[in-house]
Amino acid sequence: MVVDKENCCGCGACANICPKQCISMKPDEEGFLYPATDREHCVFCGMCEKVCPVIHHTKLKARREEAYAVRHKDNRVRDNSSSGGMFYLLAQHTIASGGLVIGAAFDDDFVLRHKAVSDMDDLMSLLGSKYVQSDTQQIYKLTKESLQSGRQVLFSGTPCQVEALYRYLGKSYDNLTTVDIICHGVPSPLQWERYKQWRTSQRKNTRMVQADFRDKSAGWRHYSLMLRFDNGSIHKGIAYDDPLTKAYRMELCSRPSCYGCPFKGALRMSDITLGDFWGIEKVLRAMDDDRGTSLVILHSEKGANLFRSLEAHMEAAEVDLNEALQYNGAALRPPQPSERRDAYMKDMTVMDFGDLTRKYCSDDCFTACKKLVKKIIKKIIRR
Numbered sequence: 001m002v003v004d005k006e007n008c009c010g011c012g013a014c015a016n017i018c019p020k021q022c023i024s025m026k027p028d029e030e031g032f033l034y035p036a037t038d039r040e041h042c043v044f045c046g047m048c049e050k051v052c053p054v055i056h057h058t059k060l061k062a063r064r065e066e067a068y069a070v071r072h073k074d075n076r077v078r079d080n081s082s083s084g085g086m087f088y089l090l091a092q093h094t095i096a097s098g099g100l101v102i103g104a105a106f107d108d109d110f111v112l113r114h115k116a117v118s119d120m121d122d123l124m125s126l127l128g129s130k131y132v133q134s135d136t137q138q139i140y141k142l143t144k145e146s147l148q149s150g151r152q153v154l155f156s157g158t159p160c161q162v163e164a165l166y167r168y169l170g171k172s173y174d175n176l177t178t179v180d181i182i183c184h185g186v187p188s189p190l191q192w193e194r195y196k197q198w199r200t201s202q203r204k205n206t207r208m209v210q211a212d213f214r215d216k217s218a219g220w221r222h223y224s225l226m227l228r229f230d231n232g233s234i235h236k237g238i239a240y241d242d243p244l245t246k247a248y249r250m251e252l253c254s255r256p257s258c259y260g261c262p263f264k265g266a267l268r269m270s271d272i273t274l275g276d277f278w279g280i281e282k283v284l285r286a287m288d289d290d291r292g293t294s295l296v297i298l299h300s301e302k303g304a305n306l307f308r309s310l311e312a313h314m315e316a317a318e319v320d321l322n323e324a325l326q327y328n329g330a331a332l333r334p335p336q337p338s339e340r341r342d343a344y345m346k347d348m349t350v351m352d353f354g355d356l357t358r359k360y361c362s363d364d365c366f367t368a369c370k371k372l373v374k375k376i377i378k379k380i381i382r383r
């Protein structure tokens with residue numbers, strides 16, 4: 001292990017940099033990836049420590065830090081994005097100029113991995129938040145090679161992944177733009193795997209063909225987790241109620257290092273930070289139609305210039321950064337784990353997902369009654 005296990009963010013920079021390829025990322029019992037070193041071939045060059053963004057977390061100085069509320073003008077783009085579709089706009093521009101866009105997408109087995117895309121069809125796989133930690137594989141290496149070949153690159157990821165990239169590169173590149181997302185914390189890939197198996201087993205002989213963690217059919221605020229299966233059936237669960245996303249909200253399943261995340265704050269290493277503009281109805285009501293508004297924070301000159309060049313395609317309004325962030329605690333502070341987090345994660349590896357949910361995520365009496373009353377009222381209104 002390069003850094004203490006509880007602090008390792010799983011960015012994978014150490015595995016990318018190792019000149020002897022003797023570091024591989026292996027899942028632990030909770031399903032999170034950690035570096036494993038083949039000591040026999042290690043030459044103790046120290047590159048893995050040098051590149052670690054946790055050991056060498058950069059103390060940042062304030063730059064320009066301008067904040068905007070943004071909505072893509074095309075509502076179809078917003079419907080396919082988690083918030084206001086700002087990422088799509090940046091990515092589309094990069095692809096149109098022959099560049100490469102890097103972000104997190106599901107593979108055919110719905111395992112989340114970082115990948116590079118260079119055409120608009122493939123770009124769709126990057127859109128939308130996936131509440132699971134992505135496997136970065138050899139993405140830092142690939143990014144560096146692309147930058148050295150002179151190609152424009154838009155790299156997106158969690159704040160730790162972006163900081164890992166900068167440490168891996170070791171120097172600045174004019175042709176690189178980085179985007180980090182406001183990240184609450186990343187849940188376990190094993191939990192997602194066990195949830196998928198549980199949902200699929202409820203539908204005999206079916207295969208999942210689509211997963212959307214931010215389905216907006218009931219609105220942006222009341223988003224759902226939507227899974228589509230090859231027999232045409234659909235599962236849709238409102239985020240605060242679905243067993244997977246409810247456990248996330250109850251702080252039962254994030255990576256241990258997320259609870260002490262050092263990458264929080266208004267100052268970031270990235271050129272641009274993207275988040276959901278929670279609280280937009282209080283900050284700027286005119287920009288809220290419950291279809292999604294992005295919070296965009298510009299940190300660098302490069303990020304600001306790119307943003308300005310795209311203004312024709314978006315509705316954008318400058319806002320006060322501190323006012324915007326007061327509704328987005330996840331941008332500033334790490335989450336606090338539930339006292340039951342470790343027990344949940346242990347049981348998650350062996351228990352049926354339904355039983356696990358009943359044991360850890362059941363509503364208390366008051367919430368259960370409130371939900372029942374709401375359901376009855378809805379039924380009466382529908383008649």
Ligand SMILES: Cc1cc2nc3c(=O)[nH]c(=O)nc-3n(C[C@H](O)[C@H](O)[C@H](O)COP(=O)(O)OP(=O)(O)OC[C@H]3O[C@@H](n4cnc5c(N)ncnc54)[C@H](O)[C@@H]3O)c2cc1C
Pocket residue numbers: 080081082083084085086087088102103104105112126127128129130131132133134156157158181182183184185186187274275276277278294295328330331
């Ligand atoms: C795990 C997670 C937690 C988040 N928590 C918050 C929060 O607490 N508050 C908040 O305001 N916003 C949060 N976000 C960010 C937010 O949901 C949107 O991603 C962001 O607003 C960008 O939205 P968009 O409409 O511009 O683009 P979208 O199309 O929604 O954004 C897609 C971008 O997100 C990246 N992405 C998706 N999933 C992952 C992942 N697992 N790991 C790394 N990159 C990923 C894609 O690579 C792509 O760059 C979170 C996102 C994730 C993935």
